[in-house]
Amino acid sequence: MLRLSDIVSHSGLAIYAEVALVLFLLVFVGVVISVVRPGSKAQLDAASRIPFNDEPAAAPSEEKRS
Amino acid sequence: MNASLDSFKYDDAIVRKFLVATFVWGLVGMLVGLFIALQLAVPSFNVAPFLTFGRLRPLHTNAVIFAFAGNAFFTGCYYSSQRLLKARMFSDLLSRLHFWGWQLIIVSAAVTLPLGFTQAKEYAELEWPIDIMIAVVWVIFAVNFFGTIAKRRERHLYVALWFYIASIITVAILHIFNNLSIPVGPLKSYSIYAGVQDAFMQWWYGHNAVAFFLTTPFLGLMYYFMPKAANKPVYSYRLSIVHFWTLVFMYIWAGPHHLHYTALPEWASTLGMVFSVMLWMPSWGGMINGLLTLRGAWHKVVEDPVLKFFVVAVTAYGMATFEGPMLSIKSVNALAHYTDWIIAHVHTGALGWNGFLTFGMIYWLLPRLFQTKLYSTKLAELHFWLATFGMILYAVAIYSAGLTQGLMWRAFDETGRLQFPDFIETTMKLMPMYWVRAVGGGLYIIGMLLFGWNILKTWAARPKVYDEPVIQAAPLKVQAHKPEPSLHRRWEGLPLVFSLLTALAVIVASLFEIIPTFLIRTNIPTIASVKPYTPLELAGRDLYIREGCFNCHSQMIRPFRYETERYGEYSKPGESVYDHPFLWGSRRIGPDLAREGGKYPDLWHVRHMQDPRSITQKSIMPPYPGLLTSTIDFAGIQKRVDVMAMLGVPYGDAVTQKKAAEMAKAQAKEMAAGIAAQGGPAGLEDKEITALVAYLQRLGQDIKQATGVAHHAAPADGGM
CATH class of the missing domain: 1.20.210.10 (Cytochrome c oxidase-like, subunit I domain)
Known part of the structure; x- marks a missing residue:
């Protein structure tokens, strides 16, 4: 009886694992570059203050988005 | 504003x-x-x-x-x-x-x-x-x-x-x-x-x-x-x-x-x-x-x-x-x-x-x-x-x-x-x-x-x-929307x-991790001598699950000498192909049971389940005297076997001829007679303990029979 497993094991899918690995790595490298690139600092600082935007009086910094 | x-x-x-x-x-x-x-x-x-x-x-x-x-x-x-x-x-x-x-x-x-x-x-x-x-x-x-x-x-x-x-x-x-x-x-x-x-x-x-x-x-x-x-x-x-x-x-x-x-x-x-x-x-x-x-x-x-x-x-x-x-x-x-x-x-x-x-x-x-x-x-x-x-x-x-x-x-x-x-x-x-x-x-x-x-x-x-x-x-929508310079910032703006x-x-x-084990045959070599559980053993397995035995007993012997010395031949992937669900366990509060089958007589198991401390004085296992009085749900066995067959377990006659309950009764009757003959309680042919013991006695047997691996005799304290 021809089983699904026979088809899959002979269809040479192994290469896709390597392709996925490379893609994942590229995305990850992209993320790292985008956060360490110069110029990201101001935005990141602003983002890190979002939790304090709901209580203006207690905010540790006056800088806010929008 | x-x-x-x-x-x-x-x-x-x-x-x-x-x-x-x-x-x-x-x-x-x-x-x-x-x-x-x-x-x-x-x-x-x-x-x-x-x-x-x-x-x-x-x-x-x-x-x-x-x-x-x-x-x-x-x-x-x-x-x-x-x-x-x-x-x-x-x-x-x-x-x-x-x-x-x-x-x-x-x-x-x-x-x-x-x-x-x-x-x-x-x-x-x-x-x-x-x-x-x-x-x-x-x-x-x-x-x-x-x-x-x-x-x-x-x-x-x-x-x-x-x-x-x-x-x-x-x-x-x-x-x-x-x-x-x-x-x-x-x-x-x-x-x-x-x-x-x-x-x-x-x-x-x-x-x-x-x-x-x-x-x-x-x-x-x-x-x-x-x-x-x-x-x-x-x-x-x-x-x-x-x-x-x-x-x-x-x-x-x-x-x-x-x-x-x-x-x-x-x-x-x-x-x-x-x-x-x-x-x-x-x-x-x-x-x-x-x-x-x-x-x-x-x-x-x-x-x-x-x-x-x-x-x-x-x-x-x-x-x-x-x-x-x-x-x-x-x-x-x-x-x-x-x-x-x-x-x-x-x-x-x-x-x-x-x-x-x-x-x-x-x-x-x-x-x-x-x-x-x-x-x-x-x-x-x-x-x-x-x-x-x-x-x-x-x-x-x-x-x-x-x-x-x-x-x-x-x-x-x-x-x-x-x-x-x-x-x-x-x-x-x-x-x-x-x-x-x-x-x-x-x-x-x-x-x-x-x-x-x-x-x-x-x-x-x-x-x-x-x-x-x-x-x-x-x-x-009324907030000024500045174009985001960074790619990551733009993604986050799009939650979807x-x-x-x-x-x-x-x-x-x-x-990528899971598919190969499902679809590539060489990952799980089949073993010809491994057969499905009998209907009675399957009913016993469900009792093993009901009582949560897997919380304290593993069924997976690792390939180390100190494990094989203690428990017997190590477990093979092909041995659990009919185990829906698997019962390998993750903690040994008690010993591994993968090769429990045949180590002790049926009566030993009956006594042990009834009162573990009458067999092993310091045992910390809970007693299960109720299993000796509650009856096996023979009527429900057919359905269980049918579902297993639906999942690909080759049950043959038990399914096509609807003989599961009949087979279970016959096996239970034979076991109960054996237990009574060993000097144990009579009348266990419809009691849950019989199904559970049938299951325990089956564990690991398929490989033993096939390879003829010699096994260690029961430890001295295990005798009756």
């Missing part, structure tokens, strides 16, 4: 509800934990069938994970999401449905688990109707959460929200795929996977339940509540982004480290180990980020119990995420697997990380939610010290127990024989540590009671009517794309 602002209120009533549920279920879950800890030290605490260790242990784990930690996550998630998104929850109705649905699930678990309804998969024990309920409630939560994101008034999604998104998506995927099963009855089902595949699915789920139910949601809470409590932004937002993506990419691969040296293919095991070791880095990045958030605020830690709890929580996260990668290294795992070391490891995580983070968060929330002062900071301090001391006692005792037993199992004497051939010797050695554990857990629970008192008294001092401040914020990417990372990784 004001015309363009929206006015709205936050829904804090739902947060208060989840907060109270967190405490109540936390206390219940911990009390059950203390009770089962005492059962190991004093087996006579196994007072009734529904209060035996095997049935209560899953209740403890489910209660603390899904009821305590689950409600804690929802508490913090509902509080912080509304504020981070500047929006009331999408729908008050969905919030209430989520809350009451989740509590209903917990109550169903608390009823069905002690009654013996279980799928026998760790942290996925709940049977199929409850699984469907969980899926529905989870979808309700997801719709409510993503609906809130859609109507948010803050463009940027703060990092805590990413952790929530990843958790919600991944838990849904894990839950659905691990629980796929075919119902046999209203509260009974068989997993569609068998043996190695089921084990692989289960630990892909099991490990990621830890990752995406106990870690990422709580990291989200940490990234919100820690900066709030310290009144300082997180140390490095940059690091938090890297922390998030590394966890999402790596966690999903780590599951197979729960199956080192089992019948799992070695490539999968190695893959799991490598990813687990790599996980150490992002985890410690997160820990450092949490701790350094307190830079310049350390003096506040001295006086603020909230920060004290947070500091210990993050430290425990650091310890547990160092230990986890270490335990996933094969050689370390060989010693730790099946021992209390793993129990100590999870408790560092659960008591330290989840518990302390929850306590800190709730102490911070209490004055804000009940709009009054915290009843007593002193009591909170006392809670902190009791919980810390209790946790240390627990950890020290159970680490020692794990190392002790692991080393005793593998010890050989100078003649090359096992130094402790009687399993019970290694159990007895642990008794003092089990008592210390109970004391430690007791202290932690006393702290929990003080916590409850503080909640109650703070609640009692609440105002008659809660003040609900009106919040004003501009809707997104962001969520899809997260889901994709999780799914692709899962597929």
Whole structure:
């Protein structure tokens, strides 16, 4: 009886694992570059203050988005 | 200007509800934990069938994970999401449905688990109707959460929200795929996977339940509540982004480290180990980020119990995420697997990380939610010290127990024989540590009671009517939309794309890990002599599942000399191809049973189940006298066999001729006659004990017969 497993094991899918690995790595490298690139600092600082935007009086910094 | 602002209120009533549920279920879950800890030290605490260790242990784990930690996550998630998104929850109705649905699930678990309804998969024990309920409630939560994101008034999604998104998506995927099963009855089902595949699915789920139910949601809470409590932004937002993506990419691969040296293919095991070791880095990045958030605020830690709890929580996260990668290294795992070391490891995580983070968060929330002062900071301090001391006692005792037993199992004497051939010797050695554990857990629970008192008294001092401040914020569409220079910033502006990417990372990784075991034949070589269980043995197997025997007995002998000397030939992947679900187990409180078949006469098993201490004087196993009086459900056997056949188990005549019940009766009659002839009780031909013994006597027999491997005689103390 021809089983699904026979088809899959002979269809040479192994290469896709390597392709996925490379893609994942590229995305990850992209993320790292985008956060360490110069110029990201101001935005990141602003983002890190979002939790304090709901209580203006207690905010540790006056800088806010929008 | 004001015309363009929206006015709205936050829904804090739902947060208060989840907060109270967190405490109540936390206390219940911990009390059950203390009770089962005492059962190991004093087996006579196994007072009734529904209060035996095997049935209560899953209740403890489910209660603390899904009821305590689950409600804690929802508490913090509902509080912080509304504020981070500047929006009331999408729908008050969905919030209430989520809350009451989740509590209903917990109550169903608390009823069905002690009654013996279980799928026998760790942290996925709940049977199929409850699984469907969980899926529905989870979808309700997801719709409510993503609906809130859609109507948010803050463009940027703060990092805590990413952790929530990843958790919600991944838990849904894990839950659905691990629980796929075919119902046999209203509260009974068989997993569609068998043996190695089921084990692989289960630990892909099991490990990621830890990752995406106990870690990422709580990291989200940490990234919100820690900066709030310290009144300082997180140390490095940059690091938090890297922390998030590394966890999402790596966690999903780590599951197979729960199956080192089992019948799992070695490539999968190695893959799991490598990813687990790599996980150490992002985890410690997160820990450092949490701790350094307190830079310049350390003096506040001295006086603020909230920060004290947070500091210990993050430290425990650091310890547990160092230990986890270490335990996933094969050689370390060989010693730790099946021992209390793993129990100590999870408790560092659960008591330290989840518990302390929850306590800190709730102490911070209490004055804000009940709009009054915290009843007593002193009591909170006392809670902190009791919980810390209790946790240390627990950890020290159970680490020692794990190392002790692991080393005793593998010890050989100078003649090359096992130094402790009687399993019970290694159990007895642990008794003092089990008592210390109970004391430690007791202290932690006393702290929990003080916590409850503080909640109650703070609640009692609440105002008659809660003040609900009106919040004003501009809707997104009128906010000036500057083009985002960075690619990552643009993704986050698109929550849907962001969520899809997260889901994709999780799914692709899962597929690449799981598909090969399902579809590539060479991974699970079949063994011609391995045959399905007879209908009676299958009924016995279901009793083994009902009583939760798998909680204390593994059925997986690893290929080490000290294991094969003690238990017999090591377990092969092909041996469990008909096991829906697999029953390899993860802890040996009692000995492995993979080759139990034929070691002792039937009557030995009957006596042993009736009263274990009449056979092994110091045994800590619960007695099961009820099995000798309750009758086998012969009428239900056909249906069970049919479902197994549907899953691909070759049952032949038993299915096509509908002869399952007949075959079971014939086998039971023959066995009962044999037991009576050996001098045992008569009239067992329709009693449950016969089915269970039939199953136990079958374990491991197929390979023995095929290869003719010589086996060691029963140890001397096992004789009648």
